[in-house]
Amino acid sequence: MLPWFSDGQFPLFLAPMAGVTDVTFRTICKEMGADVMVTEFVSAEGIMQADHRTRKYTEFTDGQRPVGVQLFGADGVRMGEAAKKIIDWKRPDFIDINFGCPVNKVVSKNGGSSLLKDCPLLAATARGIVAAVGDQVPVTAKIRAGWDLTTINAEEVCGILESEGIASIAVHGRTRSQGYSGEADWNVIDLAARSVGIPVVGNGDITSGEILAKRKEETAVSGVMIGRAAMQNPWIFKEAKHFLQTGETLPPLPVEERWPLIFRHCRLATESDRYGDERHTMMAMRSRLMAYCKGFPGSKALRRQLSQVESVAQLEDLAAEHLVMEHHDEDLTTSTGTAST
Template sequence: MLPWFADNQFPLFLAPMAGVTDVTFRTICKELGADVMVTEFVSAEGIMQADQRTRKYTEFTDEQRPVGVQLFGADGVRMGEAANKIIDWKRPDFIDINFGCPVNKVVSKNGGSSLLKDCPLLAATARGIVKAVGHRVPVTAKIRVGWDFDSINAEEVCRILEGEGIQSIAIHGRTRSQGYSGEANWEVIDQAARAVKVPVIGNGDLTSGEVIARRKEETAVSGLMIGRAAMQTPWIFREAKHYLATGETLPPLSVEERWPLILRHCRLAIQSDRYGDERHTMMAMRSRLMAYCKGFPGSKALRRALSQVESVAQLEDLAESHLSGKFFQN
């Protein structure tokens, strides 16, 4: 059994999200209570071509462990070779296979959720990676409940993956055709979790400690994976753990408490050099800032100002102005 499931632990995972779960955001989430995390997905072919930008996606710190690197592709042999390269660079705690991404540019290359339509290819892909690196690190997978509503096959896919040596499976409760619309199907997640012996991690619409506690209680999952809710409120991990332990909801983080976290995230992002100099980093951070500030008083005017920010100094001035109430009155 993977150590983060041992002794009846119920881990909370940070979901892999392209353009979001970089090394800086993972640091923030770890400090706020995330137990296990997965990098942004990386292209196996990009790794094999020694693309330095692709390699950046695999970076992590020891403080973030246990952490896995997620690969996408459809050639198990090549993906296994790429996984070995990653392990040689900096040994992650596990390699995760992306069988769930719904994005066209991934699906069009037979990656991500497209393999849910081709179970023999999915099995061969998993088999190739397990054969290549399973003796070095565990191999896990992330899937969706199916390609569309007419082909929901999470239970079948989980049985296949278990048979190929995959050691845990995260299931997002939507089909590929849904994208991120509609509701996650937790009944299917529960059925799949009961069908296999390996741990199954549930994912989808986990928006509060109360919801997280309910999914733990009502399904057979061994852990939960939080994605989009963490983008806006990375402290959801802390809130969830408090609710699981006490049954009580923590007071919402105040605006005064959020601004220091926002500023620290930006400073860490600049230090990481992931996006280049300060100006380019702050431009890359704008979408993250919008997510953090959703629901703030005066958010309409604040969003306009955030869309222009190019330095931490500018952001500090905006924070001071916002907290004083001088410029952001709707």
Template sequence: MLHWFQNGAFPLYLAPMAGVTDVVFRQICKELGADVMVTEFVSAEGIMQADDRTRKYTEFTDEQRPVGVQLFGGDGERMGEAAKKIIDWKRPDFIDINFGCPVNKVVAKNGGSSLLKDCPTLASVASGVKKGVQDEVPVTAKIRIGWDDKTVNAVEVCKILEDCGMEAIAVHGRTRSQGYSGEANWDVIDACARAVSIPVIGNGDIASGEDLARRKQETAVSGIMIGRAAMQNPWIFREAKYYLATGETLKSVPLEERWELVLRHCRLAVTSSRYGAERHAMMSMRARLMAYCKGFPGAKELRQRLARVESVTEVEEIAAASLLAAAEAGAVTV
């Protein structure tokens, strides 16, 4: 068993999200209580071509362990070779295979959730990665519950993946055709968890400690994966653990503390090797900043301003003005 599931542990995963869960954001979420990290997905072909840009997506620090590198692709042998290259570069705690991404450019390359329609190829990919990695590190997978509502086959897929040597499976409770709309189907996630003997991690619509506690109690999952809620509120990991331990909800994070984290994230992004010049780093941060300020006083105007920032100084000025306006209005939390 993966060591982070041992002794009754119930780990909280930060979901891999392209353009979001880079090395900086993973550091922040780890500090706030996330237990297990997974990198943004990387193309097996990009790894095989020794593409420097692709390699940057696999970066992590030892403080972020346990951490896995997530691969996508449709050729099991090449995927296995790519996984071996990653292990040789810097040994992650596990390799994760992406069978869940709904994005067209991934699906078009016979990767991500497209393989949910082709179980023989899915099995070939999983077996190929397992063979390439052998016993150097564990291999896990992430899936959706099916391609569409007429082909919900997650239980079958989980059994196949277990037979192929996967040591844990994360299940997002939506189909590919749903994208991120509608509600996650936790009945199917629960059925998956009961159908296999390896850990199943549930993913979908976890926005609070109460949500997490309910899914832990009502389903057979061995852990929870949090994605989009963490983009706006990375404190969710701390809040969830507190709720699990006490049954109580933590007080809202003060606006000043929220802005402190936003500014720290900006400064870390600028000093990261990922983005290069400050302007490029801040342009890449714009969507992140707009997510952070959801629910802030004057959020609409804030988003308009943050959508144009090109420097940390600009964000500092926006933060100072926001805090002053909130103090004058008597709003200190969000």
């Protein structure tokens, strides 16, 4: 068994998300309590061509362990060679295969969730990677419930992957055709988990410690994977663990306590060489800032300003202005309420 599932542990995974779960964000989520990390997916062909930009996606720090590097493709032999290169560069704790990505540019190359429609090819791909890696590191996989609602086959796919030597499987409870719409089907995840003897990690709509505890109690999953909820609220790992341990829901973190982590994320990003200089880094961070500030008081106007931010100093000024406005609105509400009593 993989060590992060041993001794009754119920690990919380940070889901791999392209353009989101880079080294910087993984550092933050690890500090917040995420147990296992998976890198953004990386093209096996890009690795084989020794593309420098592709190799950057495989980077991680030792402080993020256990961490896996996720590969996509549909040629098990080539992907196996790519996996060996990654292991030689910086031995990850596992190699993960992406059989779940719904994005057209991946699916059109016969990668990601497209293999859910071709189980023999999916099996051959997994077999090739497991054979190439041998006993160097475990190989895991991430899948979806199926291609569409008429072809839900997570149980079948999990059985195939187990027979090919895959050590654990993460199942997203939506089909490829759903994308990220609708609700994740945890009945499908539960049935998949009960159908195999290896750990299955549930993924989809984990937005609070209460929901996480419910999935842990009511399904056979061995862990959960949190994705989009962590984009807005990386504190979710800390909040979820607190609920699991105490049954209590922590109060929402005040906005003024959220800003310092947002600043830190931006500073760490500018210190890395991922996006270039500060201006280009902050431009790349705009979508992340939008996610962080979703639900903030006056977020509509704030998001409009964030769409033009070009430096950390400018962001700090916007935050200071936002906090002043927020407290001013609170004071007005309080005074109005007092006057009417």
